[in-house]
Amino acid sequence: MVAPLHSLYLCGCLLAFGTASPSQDLLDPAKPAKKAEAAWAAFSTYSAASGRRDAASVVSAMDRLTASLADLIDQVEKLSERRSRLAKELPEAIEHMEEILDDYKSGLFCSGCDRTRTEILARGEKFPHPGQHEVRPTAAQIEAKEKELLRPIQGMRRDLAQATKDLQVREDRLKEALEQPPQGLYLWQTAATAEQSALLREDARCKQRAETELRRIRSEISRAQMDKRPEAEADLKLWRTLEAQSQARNNLDQAKAQQSLAEAARLRTEQMKTLQTYLDRGKIHLRLSLEVKFVTASPAMHDKDLGAYFQMGAIPEVGKGSEPYPAAMAMVQKFRRDALALPAESTNPKPQASQTPSQKKPRTH
């Protein structure tokens, strides 16, 4: 009589239905509430365990992501410093070159060392050097001198252009990378909410089953009480025992459910701390200010607010970050399908977690 879908439930209330009872049709599978439940179960794929697994995989993806992000920020910082230094040194070098060239063109130089008068005097030496004579440069000599002086300048120009290009490539990559941590946090919230919702749903279903069972048992008790035949006495006794057993089981299930919810909450708090340490890595704080918190996700939220664009630890190629990532999108869809598949006519209380929360987005700057 236990349908396969029952195996999805984690709670002990299942056992109640496997117990041999005087009435095999204690629970009628044709009841409308059960039909709705079966419809829900057919769609449901987000169990508490898979929610927990997904949340953990997002946390370890955030570990990889923040490590590459901190590294990328370092590269950008270094390149940016190098570029600034080159940009400052180049005009100085040009100015210096022009001074030397002007001096060379208009002035005199030493026949022995080709240095100009200004240069030699600046070094505190005698011009021209002893045994040498003053020479005026010819047009060909000026041209050769200019070429010689321009060589290091051209090298610096090339270095500056390269540094600018490298910096741009990394800045573009960094821009994509910075979109990822908030997505990771959203996806983590989605998976953690899925776990919490599944636990609450299981708990609610468990309670409902226990209530149905007790109702049936009590109606059997009433019936047995009315029965004036002597054999009804034993029947009544048996139903009373079943009633007590059912209540005890229910209490145990409730305690288990509370324990599971507390354990899930403890794990979330731990993961929040871990995520915060990841986000505090290196110089990430210079580019991104994120406060890790747990806000329950809602199926009504946009893909992006549920973390569908999180690339599971990878930094997207430039221009590719604007598409949902398949693995993340699968989690988001699973979460939505689960929440939406809850039948409207279901008598199960709606889990708190699937109600629309006021979502506070992590700030980015």
Ligand SMILES: [Zn+2]
């Ligand atoms: Zn000389």
